[in-house]
Amino acid sequence: MNNTNTTSIPNSPQELLKKNQEPLSPEVIWEEFGKMSVKEQEIFIWNCVDKMGNFHEFVVNKMMNDDDYDKEDVGVWIQDGTKWKEIKRILNGMLGD
Numbered sequence: 671m672n673n674t675n676t677t678s679i680p681n682s683p684q685e686l687l688k689k690n691q692e693p694l695s696p697e698v699i700w701e702e703f704g705k706m707s708v709k710e711q712e713i714f715i716w717n718c719v720d721k722m723g724n725f726h727e728f729v730v731n732k733m734m735n736d737d738d739y740d741k742e743d744v745g746v747w748i749q750d751g752t753k754w755k756e757i758k759r760i761l762n763g764m765l766g767d
Contacts, residue, residue: 715761716758719754720758723755723758726750726754727751
């Protein structure tokens, strides 16, 4: 079954990539967020936090391998990383996972 609705879930990785090439404005994101159920909104937020936490961890790893940053700089980022994990833990509790 092929999707004909432009807001539906893509049928293939290629469709997903094509759909995600177009940047969305904050207004469009907010509008789409408002169309979601409460559970979908919670999952959306969890996914955003998960992505940001993963990006934060990536940055920490890069900083650790970069001589331009000292231990104090990296340490602050590592402490912030624990905050991302705590936010995710709280959201997990809200989602019942």
